Amino acid sequence: MLRDYVIDECVDTIQAAVNMLAALTVEQGEIDMAIGRMDARNDLRGRF
DSSP states (O other): OHHHHHHHHHHHHHHHHHHHHHHTTOOHHHHHHHHHHHHHHHHHHTOO
């Protein structure tokens, strides 16, 4: 039950972020570049 609650909260957070990106009319290419920057930062920090 706690697991389901945490999963639901994570998905709600993701949906809120996607809604914000849509409201800002962010394009897929911009998201892809941001993901690349995030991946690079995570590599430097030893994260997944």
